[in-house]
Amino acid sequence: MTYKMTSVSIIYINExxxxxxxxNFLQKKFKNVPKSMIYRIIRIGKIRINKKRIKPQYKLKIGDRIRIPPIKVIDKKEKKFFISEHQKIILHNxxxxxxxxLIINKPSGIAVHGGSGIKLGIIEYFRKCRPLEKTLELVHRLDRDTSGVLVLAxxxxxxxxxxxQIREKKIQKKYIALVHGSWPIHLKKIxxxxxxxxxxxxxKKMLIHQDGKASETYFEIKKKYSCTTLMSIKPKTGRTHQIRIHTLxxxxxILFDKIYGKNSLDKNIKNKIKINRLLLHASSINFTHPKNGKKIYITAPLDIDFKNYLINLI
Incomplete structure (x- = not known):
């Protein structure tokens, strides 16, 4: 077994x-490094946050600057990276x-980053395919099964x-979702x-609870079908799975939501049309360009499966 020393690295903490x-953060980042070594370099002050020594229980805050010293890790030879047809779709979106x-229309079924059994996500694909982009980071996240606008810096x-801009609620996002039932006209905010x-x-699973974080979502009916409703949705806050939780x-x-949906309702519809993706799509984003100050408004078209499903509804 061979080892190598990593170079000094600086990490800026995002949301x-x-x-x-x-x-815990360092153990996830350096999976091939013994826990004892992680705790040792924290204890002796080699890990610095905002130029200060910290304790292992320190919780990361937005904007924190972590300095990580050279660390001895197992040298694993990197496998050649081949772009599949599925990945080509991502790169052409x-x-x-x-x-x-860099703003893309993320397909449904692909995670935004690797982890929890997922080797590669959107960010890893782009980093490998664009090695000259030295800094490429996710500005925000989308659920794996949600399609639509995704911004990378x-x-x-x-x-x-x-x-x-996200913290100050200056970025506006809109979603399109198809929900079960006839959404009430009067229900415009949750x-x-x-x-x-x-x-x-x-x-991980989210739920409505009085001890939870404040969350606010606005709803507008786009079209009613016989047993479903097409909705335009604007989340004012950005909690994990917020739209899926509030519609439930x-x-x-939302149709075909494997975590928060109703399987009994989905089964009745699946017998008619073969589709197996969450019918939630991030349709647009509106923000101020970070460098030139111009207003940016980006829309993402629905994919062919979502479109065809709506065409076949009555």
Missing amino acids: DMINQRID VLYEDKDL KNRTSLISLHK SEPILKTYSKNKQ YAGYP
Whole structure:
């Protein structure tokens, strides 16, 4: 077995990383490094956050700057990266690009990043296919089964600027969803707190709970069908699975939602038309460009499966 020393690295904490303990964060990042070594370099002060020593239980905050010293890791020879037809679809789904931003129309069924049994996600595909892009980071996330607009930043300045816009609720996102039942005309807003929970097998699941985080979603009916409703949805907050949780809470779950949906309702529809994707799509995003200050408005068309499903509805 051979080893190699990593180089000094600097990590800036974004919204996807916050609230993790520093020891847990480092264990996930350096899976081939013994826990004892992780704790040792924290204890002796080699890990610095914002130029200060920290303890293993320190929880990461937005904007934290972590300095990681050289670490001895197992040297695994990287396998050659081959782009499959599925991955080619991702690479050809670019909606907008300049020297600061890369915005794509993410297909349903593909995670935004690797982890939890997933080797490669959107961000890994682009990093491998564009090695000259030294800094390429996710600005926000989409659920694996949700399609639509996904923004990537090409530099740290743009990432920080867009995260600031997210915190200040200056980025507006719209979604399209097909829900079961006839959505009530009067139901235009749901404000119910969402709490993150974990099952015995450590699977994450969100639920409505008074101890959860404040969450607000706005709803508008686009079209009513015989037993479903096409909705335009604007989340004011950005909690995990927020739209899926709020539609379920209202009693009108999104079609083919394997976690928060109603399997009994889905089965009746699946017998008519063969489709097996969550019918939730991030249709547009509106924000201020991090460098030139111009207003950016990006729309993402529905994929062929979602379109065909709507065409066949009555």
